[in-house]
Amino acid sequence: MTRETFRSALLMWYASNKRDLPWRKTCDPYFIWVSEVILQQTRVSQGLAYYKRFIRQYPDVRTLASSSSDALMKIWEGLGYYRRARNMRTAAIRVMEDFQGKVPFRYEELLTLKGIGPYTAAAIASIAGGEPVAVVDGNVYRVLSRMFGITAPKSSSTGQKQVNKLAARMIDPRRPGDYNQAIMELGALICTPRNPSCETCPFTGYCYARAHGLVKQLPVREIKPKVPVRYFHYFILSYHDRLIIRQRTRKGIWHLLYDFPLIERAEEISIKNLLNSGVPEQFPGMNPYPDRISGIISHKLTHLHIRARFYHFDLRHPDQPLPENHLLISRKEIKKYPFPQMIVKYLNEISLNNHR
DNA sequence: AAACCGGGGGT
DNA sequence: ACCCCAGGTTT
Numbered sequence: 001m002t003r004e005t006f007r008s009a010l011l012m013w014y015a016s017n018k019r020d021l022p023w024r025k026t027c028d029p030y031f032i033w034v035s036e037v038i039l040q041q042t043r044v045s046q047g048l049a050y051y052k053r054f055i056r057q058y059p060d061v062r063t064l065a066s067s068s069s070d071a072l073m074k075i076w077e078g079l080g081y082y083r084r085a086r087n088m089r090t091a092a093i094r095v096m097e098d099f100q101g102k103v104p105f106r107y108e109e110l111l112t113l114k115g116i117g118p119y120t121a122a123a124i125a126s127i128a129g130g131e132p133v134a135v136v137d138g139n140v141y142r143v144l145s146r147m148f149g150i151t152a153p154k155s156s157s158t159g160q161k162q163v164n165k166l167a168a169r170m171i172d173p174r175r176p177g178d179y180n181q182a183i184m185e186l187g188a189l190i191c192t193p194r195n196p197s198c199e200t201c202p203f204t205g206y207c208y209a210r211a212h213g214l215v216k217q218l219p220v221r222e223i224k225p226k227v228p229v230r231y232f233h234y235f236i237l238s239y240h241d242r243l244i245i246r247q248r249t250r251k252g253i254w255h256l257l258y259d260f261p262l263i264e265r266a267e268e269i270s271i272k273n274l275l276n277s278g279v280p281e282q283f284p285g286m287n288p289y290p291d292r293i294s295g296i297i298s299h300k301l302t303h304l305h306i307r308a309r310f311y312h313f314d315l316r317h318p319d320q321p322l323p324e325n326h327l328l329i330s331r332k333e334i335k336k337y338p339f340p341q342m343i344v345k346y347l348n349e350i351s352l353n354n355h356r
Numbered sequence: 357a358a359a360c361c362g363g364g365g366g367t
Numbered sequence: 368a369c370c371c372c373a374g375g376t377t378t
Contacts, residue, residue, distance in 0.1 A: 036373060038373090039372085040373070040374045040375075041371085041372055041375090042372065043371090044372090046372085047373090081375090084374090087375080087376085114375095114376090115376085116375085117374060117375045119375085120374075135373075137374075138372060181373085188372090188373080193371060194371095221371095302371095
């Protein structure tokens with residue numbers, strides 16, 4: 001199959017099978033940018049609602065550049081990889097300063113912006129700028145490795161190089177934006193990781209993996225190390241309608257989001273040891289007997305499995321000095337602050353059950 | 357090159 | 368339980 005045949009068959013398939021998505025109705029590099037960053041490591045089905053809300057709140061670069069951390073994190077709440085949003089804000093400020101508020105659409109310029117790597121730069125440059133630069137994401141890697149029998153592991157540099165080269169050779173320079181979206185759409189809808197729909201694939205008769213019975217083996221996956229388990233012991237300290245939250249200002253997961261005073265251990269912990277953990281000393285008015293202890297809340301991250309337990313304590317007086325980064329807020333104010341999804345879920349559960 | 361960074365949905 | 372998603376930054 002010639003390169004030209006591949007291109008035209010792919011574009012033909014895309015024209016009649018593409019999903020109707022809001023960022024496909026525009027060539028404005030700002031909207032393309034927002035969609036691409038939201039969709040990093042995120043499925044369309046998960047990111048779509050976030051995209052709409054984000055555009056409503058930050059309709060242009062200027063509004064994004066002047067956003068506050070709390071508002072920005074609140075918009076991103078539950079989506080994960082929160083650094084994406086912070087990097088986008090950093091980049092938006094630079095666009096205002098160095099690009100007169102116009103999001104650039106040339107590949108090399110885009111690469112200089114925080115949070116924009118080879119994939120996102122190629123996506124914006126091709127879709128908004130018509131530049132013939134090929135995207136290589138998980139979909140493209142899978143489609144090309146199966147079509148052409150690339151057997152180097154996906155994580156290896158040789159695998160990356162081979163696929164990058166192949167992608168650059170295959171892209172249609174006349175319609176680079178459509179071509180890039182088409183091959184990703186094929187990967188998302190037909191050439192899926194498991195149980196691909198080879199029967200309806202336009203390339204079913206031309207696919208290396210299909211011809212050699214290797215569809216299940218390609219692309220070659222890397223072996224992943226086991227994920228460690230950590231135990232999170234949260235203190236929910238409340239005084240009538242108010243409770244103490246704290247902002248996570250140290251580097252690491254959930255940076256700049258809010259949670260509660262926390263003891264983190266490799267193991268479960270007894271109440272007695274919990275009370276000797278040092279936290280009660282920070283809150284002198286705290287009743288040492290918990291009013292309520294949650295069950296274990298299990299939460300899985302890519303590189304960490306968390307087992308959390310929430311211990312509710314009563315504060316005997318509200319006007320004690322609070323440690324750095326801690327706030328005493330009313331329950332009505334909770335929804336103004338961005339929390340990790342695990343916390344959001346727990347707070348919803350206990351409020352539904354009418355507990356404190 | 358390897359580690360880090362979230363959360364969800366499919367199988 | 369495992370896979371992986373329109374990846375990028377940091378170390």
